[in-house]
Amino acid sequence: MIIREVLEEEKELFDGVVSHPLQSWEWGEFRKKTGVGVVRVGVYEGKRLTAGYQLTVHRISGLPYTLLYFPKGPLPDLEMLNTLQKICHEQKSIFVKLEPNVGDFYPQSSKTNLGVREFLIKSGCQEGRPLFTRFTFQLDLAKDEDQLLAEMKPKTRYNIKISQRHGVQIIEDNSESAFKAYLGLMMETTRRQGFYAHTSDYHRKLWETLAPTGMYHLFLAKLDNKVLAAYIFFTFKDYLYYPYGASTREKREVMPTYGLFWEVIKYGQRVGCKTFDMWGTPGPNPDPKDPWSGFHRFKEGFGSRLFEFVGSYDLVSNPQLYGLYSFANDIRWKLLRIWARFR
Numbered sequence: 001m002i003i004r005e006v007l008e009e010e011k012e013l014f015d016g017v018v019s020h021p022l023q024s025w026e027w028g029e030f031r032k033k034t035g036v037g038v039v040r041v042g043v044y045e046g047k048r049l050t051a052g053y054q055l056t057v058h059r060i061s062g063l064p065y066t067l068l069y070f071p072k073g074p075l076p077d078l079e080m081l082n083t084l085q086k087i088c089h090e091q092k093s094i095f096v097k098l099e100p101n102v103g104d105f106y107p108q109s110s111k112t113n114l115g116v117r118e119f120l121i122k123s124g125c126q127e128g129r130p131l132f133t134r135f136t137f138q139l140d141l142a143k144d145e146d147q148l149l150a151e152m153k154p155k156t157r158y159n160i161k162i163s164q165r166h167g168v169q170i171i172e173d174n175s176e177s178a179f180k181a182y183l184g185l186m187m188e189t190t191r192r193q194g195f196y197a198h199t200s201d202y203h204r205k206l207w208e209t210l211a212p213t214g215m216y217h218l219f220l221a222k223l224d225n226k227v228l229a230a231y232i233f234f235t236f237k238d239y240l241y242y243p244y245g246a247s248t249r250e251k252r253e254v255m256p257t258y259g260l261f262w263e264v265i266k267y268g269q270r271v272g273c274k275t276f277d278m279w280g281t282p283g284p285n286p287d288p289k290d291p292w293s294g295f296h297r298f299k300e301g302f303g304s305r306l307f308e309f310v311g312s313y314d315l316v317s318n319p320q321l322y323g324l325y326s327f328a329n330d331i332r333w334k335l336l337r338i339w340a341r342f343r
Helices: 008-017 025-033 078-091 114-122 145-150 154-165 176-193 200-213 256-270 293-300 319-342
Strands: 002-005 037-045 048-059 066-071 093-099 103-105 125-127 135-140 169-172 216-223 226-236 239-247 275-277 305-309 313-316
Touching: 008 025, 008 037, 008 048, 025 037, 025 048, 025 200, 037 078, 048 078, 066 078, 078 093, 078 313, 093 319, 114 125, 114 313, 145 256, 154 256, 169 256, 176 200, 176 216, 176 226, 176 239, 200 216, 216 256, 226 256, 239 256, 313 319
Parallel strands: 066 093, 239 275
Antiparallel strands: 002 037, 037 048, 048 066, 093 313, 103 305, 125 313, 135 275, 135 305, 169 216, 216 226, 226 239
16 A cells, blocks of 8 residues: 555546545645645555545644644545644644544434544544534435425425426526626625625635536526525535525525525436535534524425534644644634624
8 A cells, every 4th residue: 555645647536536525636726726735645556546635734824833624535544544644744733633524314323423433532533623514414316306305394395386486597507697696695695694604705716616627516596687596516426515505585485595406406316416415504403593503494394314424533743732722713713703793
């Protein structure tokens, strides 16, 4: 076994062995454009690439140290953790945050994920603050349309019919004008909901980098030529993903988001996707006061199942600085929540 940096000419091979958009070569190129460093290493059996790790490198302002983030990687093993420690040393990193793309459907996940969690803790990792949600909803796209509709919540089926009856038009449009419409709705939605969101520049670089690759799909719900909702979807391998979306309060009675979601589910089936991963949710039985509880109910209504990942773990390279960083980061997140609420 050989573990080394992946070369530019191996990018198609790299995409062939990773399992999530955040591990794709294209995502790494996008992150570079946002000013973040990227490290890619491959595991080789002879000349054959068998696994890939993509990490982002985040510099700490004013200090000669970095933080590493390894989202949605493969099942951890000792070889991986040893490699990550070496990268920490090379990058002068305090720790690397792992959020593996490993899990199971809830509630059986509490047992099946236990072994991975125990391995990570015994190997020196600590449970860390999540950057990616531990829970998501997943929908089986192998079912036919009648079965999908039958397994939805009655209210969801009803709302889809309302959208169709009012003639809400659902289209894919990855143009500049469509992106600007999305961006306007995103800013409106984040102000209304009071949650933290990425900047306009982040979203623009995402669109500029990923839309030409065919992985990025922007869908609009329109009525009388007005955009009522705009959602971004990713397709990668045989998965459909829903990372970002926004809508206006205007004409909510025509249920544009329900019609949009349903049409994209059928689109995913047409392009060969087997699973629709809805990206994130607070988890089982969220507090009604949780700002994400509405999204939870919306996604659950389509007949999806709750899926639990193993969670977020920090492989610490510098224990002393890690303690200081964790304290400062807790304060930072409290301030961000306050800022999002009152901006």
